[in-house]
Amino acid sequence: MAKASHRGSCHCKAVRYEVEIDLTKGTERCNCSICWKARAWFAIVQEEDFKLLTSPDAMGEYRWVPEGKSEPFLTYRFCKHCGVRIHAAGDQASLGGKFYALHVPTLDDAHQDELAAAPLKFNDNLHGRPDRTPEDTRLL
Numbered sequence: 001m002a003k004a005s006h007r008g009s010c011h012c013k014a015v016r017y018e019v020e021i022d023l024t025k026g027t028e029r030c031n032c033s034i035c036w037k038a039r040a041w042f043a044i045v046q047e048e049d050f051k052l053l054t055s056p057d058a059m060g061e062y063r064w065v066p067e068g069k070s071e072p073f074l075t076y077r078f079c080k081h082c083g084v085r086i087h088a089a090g091d092q093a094s095l096g097g098k099f100y101a102l103h104v105p106t107l108d109d110a111h112q113d114e115l116a117a118a119p120l121k122f123n124d125n126l127h128g129r130p131d132r133t134p135e136d137t138r139l140l
């Protein structure tokens with residue numbers, strides 16, 4: 001499979017976007033403190049493959065500086081009106097440079113079968129080990 005064009009939005013539609021995404025590359029869940037609270041389910045897309053269709057003013061942002069780090073790893077962007085997270089922006093060579101961890105449930109036109117068929121990867125970021133699956137994934 002290759003990248004396909006999809007549309008997505010927050011709950012109230014104040015934020016709408018278009019994205020080129022290859023869902024066969026899989027989606028991810030993580031056990032870190034913020035992913036746990038936000039129930040994050042994301043897919044990595046390149047910055048240039050994401051196009052915001054609405055005003056950036058509708059989005060708020062949150063920068064989390066993890067303990068022991070001096071600067072934020074990710075900038076989380078969410079709708080100021082309904083609170084739904086759209087993505088987390090970061091810049092990391094191993095993820096292809098500037099990327100967005102796109103919040104998968106905001107995709108409006110991805111078929112459920114397509115999402116269910118995509119490989120789901122679990123990251124043990126709670127223990128600083130994104131390369132391995134957490135011991136317990138039951139509630140992720």
Ligand SMILES: [Zn+2]
Pocket residue numbers: 010011012013014015079080081082083084
């Ligand atoms: Zn909204």
